Amino acid sequence: MADIEQVVRSEKDKEKSVAMTGRALRLWKLKLKSRLVECWRVRNTWRTPRYLGVVLVLALFLVSSFVWRISDVDPSYCKATPSRTVASQEKFTIVVNTFKRQERLVKSIRHYSRCPAVDAIRIVWSESLTPPRELASLSTLPVIFDVHEKNSINNRFLPLENVRTEGIFNVDDDILVDCSSLYFGFQTWRTARDTLVGYNPRIHSKSRGECKYNYKQWWHVWWGGSYSIVLTKAAFSHHKYFREYTENLPRSVWDHVHKNKNCEDIAMQFMVSNLTGLPPVWVQGSYSDSGVIDFKGGISTGANHYDKRSECVTKFVDMFGGMPLVETSVVAAPMSRWTPMKTPPAVWEWIHKI
């Protein structure tokens, strides 16, 4: 009898304990819920549930092993062979073209002084024989005024004395290219030193039915998907082209630019493309252009601006004895604008390792 009672009792206990665990589970859930609510409400009494820690550690492990794999860096390895840093220390000179807009020049000097790889800032100065040399104090870099007695729009391409770099960044005083975009443009130019590398593409076209050429605005570039000119209002070039422009450009082209105070950038592009057979390179980048809101001084805001520019192209073709401009659809863009998922082949690169 006692045995039976015992069995019955133990069965009851079992049921009880099952019920208990069921209740305990519910209780625990409730506790967790209230804990979460509490955590949600009062940030500073945050107590991390233990499993969250495990998840975090796991995520950290995955991320770090991924980074380790793609970075492929072993600091203890290859210490004996330092990488060549001489080439990467190459610098460039900024040549600012300015005319009677000192507040812009001040902004320009201030801005470009902060950019990396700049060797010196040269100002094309044709206003007077006494430039505001005190502006040099705005910068820790050498700021040199190249004073010209005669005013000509061609002055911006006069060879520079004592220039210490091959790379020149030609820029108008109203354009401020972001330092990172500028540095990227310089790196692009270093891989294409004989051509013009700039931020503003334009395209020429032949007039239908007429023996004339047209100079087209940026949206034709966008629509047609190609360009043949980059504007020297913000472009890199080799310094050798300054001498070439000043000494060997057909005199008629030089005079046309001088007289009309326009098209020096088209002339430069004609000359470089004629010498090399190469198109320019358009680099993607960001800059601010205060010239677009200037309706007084800027030359590119006139109503017949495009007619004048088209006339330049047509005349230059005559003067050069042919059309040297080369069309291209190549665009240089920094890696930061690239994602592995953007192009289909890149997806396969993840799976199929070659």
Ligand SMILES: *[C@@H]1O[C@H](CO)[C@@H](O)[C@H](O)[C@H]1NC(C)=O
């Ligand atoms: C343009 O290139 C052609 C062919 O190389 C050359 O004969 C001519 O002198 C060049 N013209 C100018 C103005 O540089």
